Every structure is written in structure tokens, then in C-alpha cells.
Amino acid sequence: MIKKIVLMGNPNVGKSVVFSRLTGANVIASNYPGTTVDFSKGKMRIEGESVEIIDAPGTYSLQPSNKAEEVAVKMLKEADVVINVIDATNLERNLYLTLELLERDLPVVIALNLWDEARHLGIHINEEKLEKLLGVPVVPTIALTGEGIKTLVTRIKEARSNEKIKPTSDEGRWIEIGSIIKKVEQVEHRHHTIKDRISDLTIKPLTGVPIAAGIIFLSFWIVRFIGENLIEHVFDRFFYGVYLPLMNGLSGRLGPGIINDFFIGRLVDGEIDFVQSLGMLTTGVYIPIGMVLPYIFAFYLVLSLLEDSGYLPRLATLVDNVFHKLGMHGYGIVPMFLGLGCNVPGALATRTLETRKQRFISATLLAIAVPCMAQLSMVFAIFSQDPESSILAVESWQYPPVVYISLVFLTLIILYIIVGLILNKSIKGESPEIFLEIPPYRRPNLKTVLKKTWMRIRWFLKEAIPWLILGVFLISILYNLGFIDWLGAIFEPLMEGVFGLPGVVSIVLLTGFLRKDLAVGMLLALTSTVTFNPMQLVIIATILTIYFPCVATFAVLVKELGIKDMLKSTAIMVSTAVIVGIILRFVLLGV
């Protein structure tokens, strides 16, 4: 009886595409989809029986070199059948893992993927001979188009091990692989293609660095463009055209009282205000869906395109010099990028770094200097000066919004570098150099990209909405008890004295522990009673990023770093926040 199938393979062999083909739209659980960090689980049917299928992180061998690969090896223990996905364009090195699997007497089926790409490269593989030599089913597949997947599914039940393949030394394995390759593979001479030219241009420093700057700038521009337009033309139309009348009706039916206070919230000038009302059905729904979701969608769409095209390893190569000085190596840019979407997957992605020192630095810098999209989209909203959509009454805008937003980013980038340099010098341990495969450029498949984006959005909604609603609920209780004003008064000397900010900002920071987007929402809600000047808003947005991660990220970091290191990391965060807050006060407020 087959109950559990595990997909194993090297990184960049299209394993996730095979997984997505096998499971259809039916992915039931995924810690975090789309990266090699964690596994995805799904279900598929084989001859009417429902079977669980797990997509393990990519690994080159069964001797793991980082935590992500360790996860992959652990998955094996539960497998009834292993589908070993092999890159047909790199048969030799992929067979290493195959032999290791067969040495362990695991029942294996092989998907010989990227079959079309191999043809293009003039690589001819005799799959029947390979099947005979390995003694297990070998099915050529082109996962992107779905070719071969049906055959793969029908042959899963033929999975078997090969008793003739015994555990051997490294050398023994390579000799065996060499003899297999000689018998099954023929390679024609290949010419330089246009893809190779593009690859060269994007990795050579002289052309690569300007191209990288252009791609990063363009990516951010696209994210803002999509986000803004979705809000203006789709989400706000829905919220103000459909949802608001609905809530008004509900509010009328509920009548005044405590239930109304919790669900709808307080009225501002006799009306519901989605940001300021702080009701579970108003603010609790509008912030995650009306303000954050459009940007989350845009961000993950662009990120998925960057990932699937194969650009990120090239970027990692270009930034390696800088990241090495910060105690990591170029691949450290991946946790940072993921963290810009949400810090939780960013924290999980630190697993791909090899040593404790690297993971500690990467995680601490992530928590200190990388704002998540949820927070950013709210920050964009603060600095929106469009008189119609401007939510904030500020004393006077001296500069266009891009200046304020750039100030926040500039501070965080400088901080990332300075804290990184210090940590690299003061943390004990090794920082191994970069060693990273550069996969060929591939045209992203729209369906795969959309599916990945959708899975990430679903994941965001599942993570964000409960916390937001809980946050709004807690805040409205505290409001009603008068606790918020009391807190503001207590922290007044600290906030005012140290940072030059009104005491109520302490509430914003406290809320930030639950969710950063809600914290900025609180800040917006406060503007009905307190007037801020734009530079104060810059300081608040910056400190909100630095001082502490949100509770979801915190929980993941404790798990990834251990309590002791997390305490250390927390001390660094808090002291950095205080120092930066004071410096910004002098520089930006001049007092």
C-alpha cells in the first residue's frame, strides 16, 4: 500500500513543477510555498486511492550541507515511494543522489525532467538503457507542458529498489556513474546561444551591476504601480461602493452598544471610517484586504517571476562581495528579498545559510532592517499626499512623498550595512564563502507563477487576518477601558524625551508586536487626536521596523535560532532602535 510519496531531487530541476502537476490545484499544506526552504504537502489519486505527496527541499546528496537539506533527508524516512526528479541536462551529477537513494534500498521511480531542454542542448539519453542499468522505472518528462506526467503516475506502483546497488565510497559512486553515462548518453557539440549571452551580461560586473540596479528599481516600480492601481480601481471601489453600505446597514441594525463597538467600531464624524473606527469587521478587514493585499499580490507576482526566471543566483553573485563583509555570502540576499514580502518566510530562508554565525546575522538583520510588505503598504498610504486619498492631516508637506519614503529606506539600508559589519566582527564562528549553482535562464511559466503567487497570498491571509482581528479586538477593549490613554501618559516622558515623539506613539509600537500593518493603522487612527509632522512619521516608520519583529516572526526566529541567540538578537534590536531613534531625532527634527 502506497501512502506517502516523497519527491527528491537536486535544486533547480523543476521538482516543484512536477509536484504541482501531480497534485493539480489540490495542495493542502505548505509551510511556505515556492522556495527550497520548506516542504509542501499535497494529495494525489492513484487508481482511486488518495495518496499524500511531499515536495522535499532540493538537495545534491543525502549528506546535508545546510538545514534546508536536512529537512529533505528527514522526509525520506516516511516515504513509501520516492520520485527522484532528475535534470536530463545534467545527468551525471543528478545520478549521485539517485545512487544514494538506491543504496538505501528505497523504492524509487525516476522522472527524467527537462527532457526538451536536453534535446535542445544536443544531449541524447537512452532512457530504456538507463532504466535497465538502474533497475528502476525511468520516465522522461517535461513538467512545464505536462508531457510524461501521466506515464509517471501509472508507473509509480512499479517503484522498486535495486539490490545490486550496495553502499560504496564516493569514488566508487563516481566510477559507477561514469560507466552508466558512457552507456546511455551522447552529447553533440553545442554552440553559444542567446541565453548564454544574456547570462554572461547579467553576471559580468561591468554590465551586471547596472542591470541589477535597473531590475531592482523596475521591480519596486511595478509593485507600487500594480498595488496603487488595484487599490484605486478595484479594492476601494468594492470597499466604498459595496462593503461600506453593508456595514452601515449592519451598524444601524445593531444599534449603539458594546457589540457595535467591537464589530463596527467608533464612528468618526458620525460615519464609519475604515482605518480609524477600529472595529473587527471594518478596520480588521479593511487593513489586510483593502490596503495590504493589493501590494502583497503585486510583490509576490514580481518575486515569483524573478525566482522562476533564474535571476536571483546571478544577483547573489553580484552582491557577494558586500554580503561577505557582513558575515554572510551573496545568497544572504534571498532571505532579505523574501523578508520584504513577509519576515516569516525570510526567517525560514535563513536555513539555506551554512553556519550558525551566518544564520544569526541574517536573521537579526532581517528583523532590524527589512520592513515587510504589509508594513510598507501602510507606510505608502501614510505618505500619500493625494488630497482625495490622503488619510493623514499633516501640518505641512515640505517634500514629495518619495522623499519621505526614501528617507526610511536609506536609513534602513545604512543600518543593514553598519549592523552587519559590527556583527561580522563581534560574532564568533565561520562565514563560509559562496557556493551557488547558477541555473540557466528559463522563461517563467505563467500558470506556475500564478499558482505560486496564489498559494503565497492564501498563506498570507491565513497568517495575517487572525492576528489583525485579534489585534483590533484587543485594542478596542483597551480603548474602552481607558488603558490606551493611561499608557500614553506613562510613556510620554520616554517618547517625548528620547525620540521627540508624542507619548501615544508607544501604543503604535506595542501594536507593532501583533502586526506591523495594524500598528501603522493605529498611527493613522491617532491622527484624529494628535498632529504629526512628516519627519516624525519617518522616524516612527523607521523605528517600527527596527525595534522588534511581529509575534509571528518572533516565534519563527525563536525556533530557528534557539532562545539564547534570540535573546541576544532581541537585545541588539532594541538597542539599535533606541540609538537610531535618537540620531534621527537630531538629524530630522533638529531638536
Place this chain on the structure above:
Amino acid sequence: MYKRGIPLAHLKKGKTGRITHIRRGYHGGPHGRHHGLHGFQRRLNVLGIREGQIIRVDSKQPLMGPITISVGNSQMTIGRGIAYKIIVEEL
């Protein structure tokens, strides 16, 4: 036994060499002390950094940055320190 050759790091961009020897201790630090070092060497081997393999230098980042190389159909970026430990004879 004496082995001829130069470190891969000294091979010029666009040049090809055959790996004759790989010096131990990829990270400069004491051998095998931290997590996964063994796996790391395995990864080098699996991606084609083994004796006898033919290797081409595709690009070098400035300031002792990493170098990008091709072995067979794989392309990869390795740190300069690793590249000093890989001894090749130029072809």
C-alpha cells in the same frame, strides 16, 4: 607527490583548465568542525568540482569577489578562497 598546476583563481577569464588536485579545508578554518562541512565538500564534488574535470572561468567579480565557472553543463559561483584551493593545469 608533487602536482603541477596553478590555482583556479589564477586562471584568466575565458580560459579552461583540468582539475589536477583539490587542497583540503575549503573554509580556511579547522576541518570539519562546524555543521555540514562534510556536506559542503560533497556539494562541490556533486556539482563537478572533482579531479580530472574540465573547468572554465566565465567571470570574476572585482576585489577578490567570487568567480563564476562552468563544469559540464553546470554553471556555478564559488568564493575566491575556494578557487585558490582548486589546482588546475591550463588547457
